[in-house]
Amino acid sequence: xxxxxxxxxxxxxxxxxxxxxxxxxxxxxxxxxxxxxxxxxxxxxxxxxxxxxxxxxxxxxxxxxx
Numbered sequence: 139x140x141x142x143x144x145x146x147x148x149x150x151x152x153x154x155x156x157x158x159x160x161x162x163x164x165x166x167x168x169x170x171x172x173x174x175x176x177x178x179x180x181x182x183x184x185x186x187x188x189x190x191x192x193x194x195x196x197x198x199x200x201x202x203x204x
Contacts, residue, residue: 146194153190160186 147154164179 143191146191146198149198150194153194157183157187157190 168175
């Protein structure tokens with residue numbers, strides 16, 4: 139799974155940078171707004187990561203069929 143994750147992140151760099159930027163924004167929001175947000179941002183970030191993975195895998199499958 140780790141190897142596949144590294145391959146997908148290397149092939150789709152803009153998605154990877156977007157997720158890292160989102161993580162940085164969540165951390166900054168936690169620092170500036172309230173530390174209680176640290177309970178919610180791992181679940182929110184995980185939601186974005188899983189949906190990004192699903193989208194990328196669907197694109198890869200669509201490209202391999204075409």
